[in-house]
Amino acid sequence: MDILDITQDDLKQESSGSTAPLLDLSRMDDEKEDRYSRFRLIPWWDQEKLAAARVMVVGAGALGNEILKNLALLGIGHIYIVDFDNIENTNLSRSVLYRQRDEGSSKAETAARAVEEINPDCRVTWINGNVAWDVGLGCFRRMNVVIGGLDNREARLAINQACWRVGVPWIDGAIEVLFGVARVFVPPLSACYECTMTEQDYRLLNMRRSCALLSREEMLTGKIPTTPTISSIIGGIEVQEAVKLIHNREDLPTLAGKGYFFNGLNHDSYVVEYQFKEDCPSHESFENIIELDHQVANTTAAEILDIARKRLGPEAIIDLHRELVLTFKCEQCQSEEEVYKLLGQLSEKEARCPGCGEIRMPRMTHIIQGNEDFLSRPLSQLGVPPLDIISARRGMEMIHFEFTGDLHEVMG
Numbered sequence: 001m002d003i004l005d006i007t008q009d010d011l012k013q014e015s016s017g018s019t020a021p022l023l024d025l026s027r028m029d030d031e032k033e034d035r036y037s038r039f040r041l042i043p044w045w046d047q048e049k050l051a052a053a054r055v056m057v058v059g060a061g062a063l064g065n066e067i068l069k070n071l072a073l074l075g076i077g078h079i080y081i082v083d084f085d086n087i088e089n090t091n092l093s094r095s096v097l098y099r100q101r102d103e104g105s106s107k108a109e110t111a112a113r114a115v116e117e118i119n120p121d122c123r124v125t126w127i128n129g130n131v132a133w134d135v136g137l138g139c140f141r142r143m144n145v146v147i148g149g150l151d152n153r154e155a156r157l158a159i160n161q162a163c164w165r166v167g168v169p170w171i172d173g174a175i176e177v178l179f180g181v182a183r184v185f186v187p188p189l190s191a192c193y194e195c196t197m198t199e200q201d202y203r204l205l206n207m208r209r210s211c212a213l214l215s216r217e218e219m220l221t222g223k224i225p226t227t228p229t230i231s232s233i234i235g236g237i238e239v240q241e242a243v244k245l246i247h248n249r250e251d252l253p254t255l256a257g258k259g260y261f262f263n264g265l266n267h268d269s270y271v272v273e274y275q276f277k278e279d280c281p282s283h284e285s286f287e288n289i290i291e292l293d294h295q296v297a298n299t300t301a302a303e304i305l306d307i308a309r310k311r312l313g314p315e316a317i318i319d320l321h322r323e324l325v326l327t328f329k330c331e332q333c334q335s336e337e338e339v340y341k342l343l344g345q346l347s348e349k350e351a352r353c354p355g356c357g358e359i360r361m362p363r364m365t366h367i368i369q370g371n372e373d374f375l376s377r378p379l380s381q382l383g384v385p386p387l388d389i390i391s392a393r394r395g396m397e398m399i400h401f402e403f404t405g406d407l408h409e410v411m412g
Helices: 047-052 061-075 091-092 108-120 136-142 155-166 200-207 216-220 228-247 301-312 404-411
Strands: 011-017 018-019 054-059 078-083 123-126 146-148 170-176 179-185 258-263 269-271 289-292 317-329 337-344 359-370 389-394 398-404
Touching: 047 228, 054 108, 054 228, 061 108, 061 146, 061 170, 061 228, 078 108, 078 258, 108 123, 136 146, 136 155, 136 337, 136 398, 136 404, 146 155, 155 170, 155 200, 170 228, 179 228, 228 258, 289 389, 289 404, 301 317, 301 389, 398 404
Parallel strands: 054 078, 054 146, 078 123, 146 170, 289 398
Antiparallel strands: 011 018, 170 179, 179 258, 258 269, 317 337, 317 359, 317 389, 389 398
């Protein structure tokens, strides 16, 4: 069928009880032909909103490549890429942004360069780090939407908790062989990722296993079975949902609190709706955020505690929201080693005593009360990333401090 044979009635879709035309034929001759002119034929399309949007993409592997490619083609103005991994030879069969010469290079940096080559209108910032502890909540807070291209529950849960705390929607994607799912979570209105987790999910989370349910050995060697075709399908759905969220229109329904499942073997697809769990641990929202002209690298634990007590009183304490390992102590050797790393950053190998090989006991904390021996240390040495948000509380009263002094360093 030729485009001229399509009537407006053919191009309308039912949406929340109203009809929205998919194409505005009257604009075809009026619009100036530029990079985005075909997008503007869509009546509800707002290219300016996309150009002003901030989108974080976590994971720059097979799924992340498809997400980033689509965001670049759409002209998303500000893209933030988070990944801690390097490019391997096996990535080349599933990742459109990487080339043979890129082996061994940072995924985040290489993907950022490729996105800017696709579309110079996109401003790209990359973080070579782990989303669970290297990305501050203030960065999440400034996003319109966060999109996941991940292969493990630990990172998904970290994104989920961060997005819920600062009220930012996020989109999760998962792929395996010819199967895939895309899910949308919009705090505080919809079910969140943790609402969907089962007892089996929690067991696997504790084992740090991948979404493909492979053995630990296979996971560690990167043997996650995926194809570029399923990546393109699920990545496309994720970005399509992101476009609707950025436009924020009632006549553009999203998958909020739902999941789209696709079976590439027989091309079946269906949508499920998740139940909102009132007692979900992830449902913590930061209501009162105070922006401080401070940086985590030059603000000590004592200084932030003093700021908190000036606002809340002398009994206030600081909550870091992350479990910090202060020391490892070996009960066998009676030796003790200073650590000052987040619990998630430490491996079993690091926990073993270098003298006798026994697993050492960690001394941990997630709060600052004022009697600690690390009060003179800057917060950056206590696991607080730039532009993060930490909390101060006294009894039931709570406020939250953002280290806005890091804004330029993190966001550019």
